[in-house]
Amino acid sequence: MNIFATANKTLDVFIENNLSSYHQFRNYDFGIKNRKNVSRISKYISHRILYEYEIIKKIKEMDKKKKFIDEILWRIYWKGYLENYKSIWVEYKNSKVQTYDLSVLKAAKSGKTGIDCFDTWVEELRENNYLHNHSRMWFASIWIFGLRLPWQLGSKFFMQHLLDGDAASNTLSWRWVAGLHTNNKPYISSKENINKYTVNRFKKININISKTINTIKSKQHHSNKLPAWVDFPKSNILIMFDNDLNITNRFKLFNSYSKVYILCNGVINNSFDLSYKVGQFKRSLIESICNLIPNSEILKSSDLAIFLSDYKNIDAIYPGLGDNLDLINNYTIQNQININYIYREEDLRYWDYATTGFYKFKNSFYRINNI
Template identity: 70%
Template sequence: MNIFNKADYKLDTFINNNLALYHKYRNYDYGKGNRSNVSQISKYTSHRILYEYEIIKKLKIIDKKKKFIDEILWRIYWKGYLENHKSIWIEYKNFKNKSYISYMLKAAKEGKTGIDCFDTWIEELRENNYLHNHSRMWFASIWIFTLKLPWQLGAEFFMKHLLDGDASSNTLSWRWVAGMHTNKKPYIATKENINKYTVNRFRNITIKISNKMNLIKTNIHKSNRLPTRGKSSNSIILIMFENDLDIRNRSKLFNSYLKVYLICNGIINYGFELSEKVSKYKESLIENVNKLIPNGVVLKSSELKIFLGDYHCIDVIYPGVGYNLDLIEKYAYQNKTKINYIYRDEDLKYWNYANSGFYKFKKKFYKLNNIN
């Protein structure tokens, strides 16, 4: 069973057995021993082993409550929003306080804060490289408003340890919890909410939120021009990254090149590396997909700079705003290599509607796809 069949089986099993009650139980985190109420396909969707738009096509009729469709739609929306507001990414990656050191930061990363739920989630992050979506919100809220740590460092910590880490979803979700994405409406974790949706699994939940909470100031980020379809090139090679590995229906594209190079980028922010387990997972995806491409070759990100020196022009499957785009553009600039990006039609279409709020985007997406 190849990686695509494995991912399809995971999705279909969830649909057949648990989708009907997803709307009722999706917010509950019963612990790492019981995840039947959620799909756990995010490690596949974040790498496009499962393609978001194809998932929604499958769900259109059978997801009666549309809650699972909305979860997939959030991922599409976050990607589009970051494409529309690239200055958010630039601001995040240029965060000046990366050397921030404090007792509380050390305690948080080691799961020694004394807040039972938070410390348990730290353990799950390190061991299982996964957290329930609701717990991610609580975690981020406690990190920002109780422990008073920079949200950027929390976002980095998630990227380091999550198998489904994604530049757009991760960065913008942390900003959303901080109240920077909405109109000064932060997400505040409460003991009552955590107790309810974890079925009282935790004992010591001491969450102190100041009544005079200082909201995080944010710059105004205006919409930028979206990318457009590139012109055809004479490149004999194609490069693709681990965050867009959907190769189905692309054999004609791949056959038009001498070689297709698959790159796993383990460096996420100027020397800040992914955890060993996350790196190995991404490498395993690359190796699995590479076996299905007759002219495929695995290329280490550390070899990319020298590799590009041999080419005047290359084609690249557009990786989206984030670490991979930063990497390829940095080395292409240094080697004076021209990049021709290969875009997906669906991305270019729907990113046009992802420049403001989610619900406005959702309404437009539903209308265009006849989702009732």
């Protein structure tokens, strides 16, 4: 069974058994032994083994409450929003974090804060490389407003350990919790909310959050022009990235190149390495896809500089704002290489609507697709 079959089987089992009750139980984190209330497909979506738009087409008649569709739409929205406000990524990538207590950071990363729920989530993050969406919000809120740690470090910690780590969703979700996406309205964890949606699994939830919270400041960001469609091919080689591995209906494209290279990148912001398990997972996905494309080869990011020295023009499937794009852009700019990015039509179409809040974006998507 190839990786696409495995991912689709996981989705189909969820649709058949749990989609109808998703709206009722989606916010509950019952623990690692009971995840039937969530789909467990995020690690496939973030690498586009499962394609967001195809999932929505598949379930739009079955998801009566539209809550699962909304979850998929959040990922599309975050990607589009970051593309519309590229300066947010630049600010995040180049940020110099404010003063913080290094001992608190060490305790947080090792799961030794004394806050039962938080320490349990750190263990789950490190061991299982996953957290329930609601727990991610609680975690980020405790990290920022309870432990007083920079949100940027928390965002990078997630990217190191999450199998479904996605630059746009992760970065902008942490900004949302911090109050930077919602006009200084941060998300604040509470003992009562955690107890309710974890069914009182934790005993020691001593979250010390001041009633007066100094909201985090950020510069004002202005929207930029989205990329335009460019004809292809312009080169005889094509580069793919681990966060867009969907090859459905693309063999004609692949066959137009002498070689397709799939880049394996294990570094975050040129300084943080992915955890071993996340790196191995990405490698396994890349190897699976490489086996399905006859003229493909895996390219390590550490070999990129030597590899690109032989070319003046390359084509690449656009990976979206994030570490993969930064990596390839840095090398091509330094070596004066022309790069032609190939975009997905659906992305360019819907990113146009991701300029303000999520609900305006959702309403536009629903209208266009008769949902």
